[in-house]
Amino acid sequence: MKELSYHILDIANNSIRANATNITINVSEDLEKDTLELTIIDNGKGIPPQILKEIKNPFVTSRTTRKVGLGIPLLNDTCQNCNGRLKIDSELGKGTCLKATMELSHIDRPPMGNLVSTILTLLISHETIQIQFSYTVDNQSFSLSTQMLKDILGDIPLSTPEISQWIREYLSENISALHNSE
Amino acid sequence: MQIKDIISPLNLKVVTGENALDKTIETGYIGDLLSVVMGKAPEGCVWVTVQSHINIVAVATLADIGCIIVSEGFVIDDEAIQKAVEENVVLLSSEESSYAIAKKLGQLGI
Numbered sequence: 001m002k003e004l005s006y007h008i009l010d011i012a013n014n015s016i017r018a019n020a021t022n023i024t025i026n027v028s029e030d031l032e033k034d035t036l037e038l039t040i041i042d043n044g045k046g047i048p049p050q051i052l053k054e055i056k057n058p059f060v061t062s063r064t065t066r067k068v069g070l071g072i073p074l075l076n077d078t079c080q081n082c083n084g085r086l087k088i089d090s091e092l093g094k095g096t097c098l099k100a101t102m103e104l105s106h107i108d109r110p111p112m113g114n115l116v117s118t119i120l121t122l123l124i125s126h127e128t129i130q131i132q133f134s135y136t137v138d139n140q141s142f143s144l145s146t147q148m149l150k151d152i153l154g155d156i157p158l159s160t161p162e163i164s165q166w167i168r169e170y171l172s173e174n175i176s177a178l179h180n181s182e
Numbered sequence: 183m184q185i186k187d188i189i190s191p192l193n194l195k196v197v198t199g200e201n202a203l204d205k206t207i208e209t210g211y212i213g214d215l216l217s218v219v220m221g222k223a224p225e226g227c228v229w230v231t232v233q234s235h236i237n238i239v240a241v242a243t244l245a246d247i248g249c250i251i252v253s254e255g256f257v258i259d260d261e262a263i264q265k266a267v268e269e270n271v272v273l274l275s276s277e278e279s280s281y282a283i284a285k286k287l288g289q290l291g292i
Binding site for chain 1: 232256
């Protein structure tokens with residue numbers, strides 16, 4: 001996966017397959033510490049301990065033995081190549097918390113890619129799942145959630161073209177504002 | 183051999199650096215992990231990679247790479263193109279795999 005946004009989509013899809021009804025996605029850049037952190041927390045069914053132990057090993061990755069693909073081993077490689085690490089905590093019946101860190105300015109760090117489309121896709125294709133997205137750059141933060149949108153829009157589906165176009169622009173403007181105020 | 187001599191035999195698209203195609207290239211290098219490319223790519227080489235973001239331009243500048251061929255038809259980021267124009271880095275692109283490109287470069291004597 002050439003871009004981090006693909007990893008975010010992949011991990012969020014794992015959460016969806018794990019029947020999560022709540023998914024929190026946070027991207028956080030700390031310019032002083034030079035770190036980039038992706039955090040994805042869900043309330044899905046959790047990962048059994050014996051699978052969790054082997055989750056970063058690509059050779060136990062067949063879908064017949066577990067529910068996730070090669071995404072985790074690849075993300076783990078990316079974190080390690082960029083002087084970071086991948087940490088996954090999970091409890092059966094409660095959910096999973098995945099935290100990927102990497103050095104922000106590391107030459108091998110993949111670009112973020114099209115995060116706006118990724119988040120938009122997640123929001124509009126899974127309207128029954130509560131998705132909370134936030135992006136933090138140092139002490140400035142921006143967030144958007146399914147609940148915030150539903151509060152404003154009521155029963156109008158998020159996939160209505162005008163609405164999804166508005167969400168796209170809103171995400172895009174606010175994420176670039178975080179980077180321009182540095 | 184000059185960069186312009188590989189353009190039509192390999193059916194490459196010139197993305198940036200049109201005015202620098204007379205640069206001499208003597209050898210090639212293939213790699214996608216930029217930290218490795220940075221340490222290993224020989225000066226003045228043609229570098230073939232699937233990476234297509236701005237860091238490839240930084241690597242090419244720092245390691246004095248002759249030109250970059252982005253393989254597999256990957257679309258090069260606008261940011262990378264802009265930076266390549268500023269730094270006068272020759273960016274080429276191809277639909278073929280890095281392996282197929284390397285074979286053709288070999289046949290041309292690189």
